[in-house]
Amino acid sequence: MSILPDSYLTYARRHAGPDHDYYPASPIVDRAPLTLPRAALLGLWVVVPLEFFPLNPTGQPFKTPGAMQTPYPDLRHYTTRDYGNRVGAYRLLKLFGKLGLRATFAVQGAVAERYPGLVRDVLADGHNICAHGWDTDSLHHSGLSVDQENSFITRTLDALHSVSGTRPDGWISPARAEGFATPARLAANSIRWFADWAHDDLPTTFQTQEGILAALPLSNELDDWQILINYTRPEQEWAIQVRDAADWLLDEAKRLNSPRLLTLTLRPFVSGLPYRIKLIEEGLSGVLRRSDVSVVGPDDLLNLLSL
Template sequence: MTHNKLYDYSPIIDRPPLTWPNGARVAVYAGLNVEHFLLGAPSTSIWPGTADLTPDPLNHGWRDYGPRVGIWRTIDALDRHGLRASALLNSTAAQQYPRIIEAGVERDWAWLAHGETNSKLHTGLARDEEREALAGIVGTIEQATGTRPRGWMGPGLTETHHTPELLAELGLSYVLDWTADDQPFRLNVPGMISVPYSVELNDLMLLDRSGPDFVRMVADQYEVLHAEGGRVLALALHPFVTGQAFRHKYLDQALGHLAAAPDVWLTTSDDIAEHYLRTQVGRI
């Protein structure tokens, strides 16, 4: 297969203008990864030298710092600057971390389905097997949070060729996996759209960068998107990265910069999708 049948080519310069509520030029959301990792499975690692060991205290402990410590700093920073998280939630994390779920429900977070666990990519599933798996993931998150997810991002941004269609069957309306644009766009699945996410404006890119670099990246991204208008700034956060004490103050600075910037809509991925579906679908 050489052509992606999921969506069509659409140059951004040929589209009708995209407007946000109250004349905002940039829609900003924080994609907060709330993930669970299996003890004996390799996954995101700070040092690959021990990643295949069981147990792997070095890397597993680094990841486990997120739900134990880092996320609470991140929540404080989001609260301070008036951002509701778009929580990218593993269904296993929904079961394992009730205090995080409680905190998110209190703050009216948007809850997105983020697969079962970030130790397993969402791939290699037959259609019926995937339908059952997705129903279990969505149902577990709905039971834990009291809210049925409206969006999806696969672990490691993974899907099968059937994922968007099967998600639509379950009542979801958007995915974050296809980081191909600065605006939402329609998929060739009825009722399904893509909402921007970022693999570059993403704190995992900080592992070999400084905190001030991250603040500069956020400010530069906003500046260009503001000049263009009708764009989405997605800030991808992992609590075991920007939740580290020495990085936290730079996350706080970046959020403060965005909160004080002109013409910004501080929102969630759910609300971006809803606005786009209501105002744009059918016009492109």
């Protein structure tokens, strides 16, 4: 006999499909075929976060992956992260130029404020940017007031606009953390797309109280931090996993007559290290050598949704 009250087993949001109203149940195999640029069967979307890690994070409501670990001042981890913006990012830019790959750089407001030259160099190389929140210690969560969260959003967009001359219309939250109200507040601030949720392999329409957002798929599992740092796997395995994912997705696209997306996150302080960059190049080159692959960006993915 249960000692729990009956109310414990009652959940008002329980119904067929997802337990929210952002998007309906929609198995990927039931959707109409899409058309990628150059009629490719596999689209490759590469995202590069440019992050600022405060030396004295509050860690509220949690410490973001990569945050300082040892007692203040944790200069070992701080300078390692700073190396990414000073050195690793430029190593990735050079690699992308060699491969002819255009990436999306997710830029935090604090980076635009502290490293405006880096943001300009990214744009000069033909890459696009999106907003990535203020810094890694300014996390979005349901404990924030409306004014606090809107301040994070507008401050970030203003900082990026001051450097780039354009107000970004895309967003990835720091640590991909959100509160219940975050999507609606992004939409209210003229954000067209975000990539915090990992619920699909294709773009989906995301309904909020403030209008429609495009939810762009960005894999957690092929994130360099996840594989190389969190799972502590060797770089060779990352390259193999990227190749295997490309093989599977291409085969799936051919069988179902509908393109697929391969999405990768590469952090400058992780993938931009000299002993990793060769394997990063091998993994990306192995995908790009395939005739049915096309590099895509947010605009291409928004076009799939006619947004």
